[in-house]
Amino acid sequence: MGFNLEDTIALLSRTPPSLNVLLRDIPRSWTQGNEGPQTWSPFDIIGHLIHGERTDWMPRARMILQHGESRAFDPFDRLAQERDSQGKSLAELLDEFARLRSENLHALRAMKLESEDFDRRGRHPALGVVTLSQLLATWAIHDLTHLHQLSRVMAYQYREAVGPWSAYLGVLHCQGHGS
Amino acid sequence: MGFNLEDTIALLSRTPPSLNVLLRDIPRSWTQGNEGPQTWSPFDIIGHLIHGERTDWMPRARMILQHGESRAFDPFDRLAQERDSQGKSLAELLDEFARLRSENLHALRAMKLESEDFDRRGRHPALGVVTLSQLLATWAIHDLTHLHQLSRVMAYQYREAVGPWSAYLGVLHCQGHGS
Numbered sequence: 001m002g003f004n005l006e007d008t009i010a011l012l013s014r015t016p017p018s019l020n021v022l023l024r025d026i027p028r029s030w031t032q033g034n035e036g037p038q039t040w041s042p043f044d045i046i047g048h049l050i051h052g053e054r055t056d057w058m059p060r061a062r063m064i065l066q067h068g069e070s071r072a073f074d075p076f077d078r079l080a081q082e083r084d085s086q087g088k089s090l091a092e093l094l095d096e097f098a099r100l101r102s103e104n105l106h107a108l109r110a111m112k113l114e115s116e117d118f119d120r121r122g123r124h125p126a127l128g129v130v131t132l133s134q135l136l137a138t139w140a141i142h143d144l145t146h147l148h149q150l151s152r153v154m155a156y157q158y159r160e161a162v163g164p165w166s167a168y169l170g171v172l173h174c175q176g177h178g179s
Numbered sequence: 180m181g182f183n184l185e186d187t188i189a190l191l192s193r194t195p196p197s198l199n200v201l202l203r204d205i206p207r208s209w210t211q212g213n214e215g216p217q218t219w220s221p222f223d224i225i226g227h228l229i230h231g232e233r234t235d236w237m238p239r240a241r242m243i244l245q246h247g248e249s250r251a252f253d254p255f256d257r258l259a260q261e262r263d264s265q266g267k268s269l270a271e272l273l274d275e276f277a278r279l280r281s282e283n284l285h286a287l288r289a290m291k292l293e294s295e296d297f298d299r300r301g302r303h304p305a306l307g308v309v310t311l312s313q314l315l316a317t318w319a320i321h322d323l324t325h326l327h328q329l330s331r332v333m334a335y336q337y338r339e340a341v342g343p344w345s346a347y348l349g350v351l352h353c354q355g356h357g358s
Contacts, residue, residue: 001336007206011333018201022193027186127343134342141341144334145350151327154190155320157180162320163313164306170356171324177349 003118003133008140013105015143016098019046019150024094031090033157035176042153045146046093047081053100055080057139058107064122064132065111072123108136152176182297182312187319192284194322195277198225198329203273210269212336214355221332224325225272226260232279234259236318237286243301243311244290251302287315331355 001007023031023042034041040048060073085093111117118133155171166172180186202210202221213220219227239252264272290296297312334350345351 001208001212001340003337003340004206004208007208010205011209014201014205018197021200022197026189026193027183029180029183029186030190033180124343127346130342130344133340134344137337137340137342138344138348141334141337141344141348141350144330145348148327148330148334148350148353151323151330155323155327158182158316158320161180161182161312161316163309163316164303165309165313165317165320167306169317169320169324171320171327173356174327174353177352 003137005113005118005136008136009105009108011140012101012143015147016094016101019147020094020098024091028090030154030157033153035153035156040149040153042150043085043090043093044081045150045153046090046097047085048078049143049146050093050097050100051077051080051084052139052142053097053104057135058104060122060135061108061111061132064120064135065117067122069121069123069129072125075125149176182316184292184297184315187315188284188287190319191280191322194326195273195280198326199273199277203270207269209333209336212332214332214335219328219332221329222264222269222272223260224329224332225269225276226264227257228322228325229272229276229279230256230259230263231318231321232276232283236314237283239301239314240287240290240311243299243314244296246301248300248302248308251304254304328355 023046031042034044055074056076063071063073088096113132118131118136120132121129122132122135124130152171152174155169159166159172162169162172202225210221213223234253235255242250242252267275292311297310297315299311300308301311301314303309331350331353334348338345338351341348341351
């Protein structure tokens with residue numbers, strides 16, 4: 001499956017409402033629990049997704065179109081949600097994520113990208129040269145890596161409740177792969 | 180987090196609509212792709228979840244209440260969806276999953292389980308003695324193990340499109356943990 005803008009937008013537009021249905025008004029024990037010190041709860045994960053909408057994906061797409069490889073992206077702050085989510089409810093974060101994603105996809109469509117634009121190059125501060133299509137594909141798969149993490153964190157809360165079935169539940173044996 | 184019936188139902192009631200929002204009408208390249216021979220696509224996963232609603236969770240709960248440890252559960256057919264999903268659309272499967280889950284949760288509530296019921300014991304054909312609360316907790320975490328798998332399978336379709344960002348996307352490094 002090669003990069004396709006419509007396929008990418010189709011996924012990006014569905015993750016916020018899907019997470020909203022999964023998490024809104026669910027008991028807090030599912031959304032506030034994490035996997036131990038220095039790990040994220042579902043609440044933290046939604047805050048991280050919001051920060052990406054504000055500072056990562058579309059600002060980087062604009063930088064590729066405006067500056068190409070001449071200017072490296074600003075580094076992404078992976079801990080910003082600790083500061084930005086303080087005092088907010090999960091419902092507020094879910095609303096904010098949905099609103100920002102909608103605005104960003106509207107802005108993406110307004111760029112009226114053509115197929116030759118997808119090979120335009122930018123510079124990542126650590127990874128080096130990347131293309132616009134790689135950035136947009138990563139935006140979508142970044143949603144999935146955090147859906148993968150979120151399902152693992154929620155499952156962890158019932159790791160003892162399932163008893164011997166733990167042996168059959170792969171999600172309880174996931175080591176997180178660094179995310 | 181110990182077992183709690185209302186927490187468990189809260190999760191079980193949200194996974195079908197959440198998967199519906201994520202997958203309905205999304206391009207087929209996201210839902211028909213798998214991870215190679217003998218692996219499952221999102222389409223296959225929804226079929227597997229349907230089969231669990233029909234033959235696994237509530238039939239086993241009833242067997243615990245009626246027969247206790249005296250009779251082992253029927254083994255669960257992990258490949259039944261290949262037969263049962265044939266000729267159906269993903270939209271039909273999503274509708275079927277939502278309907279069966281709703282019926283099963285209605286039946287679960289109608290059991291009017293009390294806290295002492297959760298320790299009632301049954302016999303798993305491979306795992307041995309299990310309790311009703313372990314069965315119900317596993318029902319919920321089984322949803323999450325397949326949400327974890329589904330996010331990984333969808334991400335796999337863009338494993339090359341993301342280019343060097345693959346290094347940062349944990350979901351692309353998940354080995355599946357046997358699920």
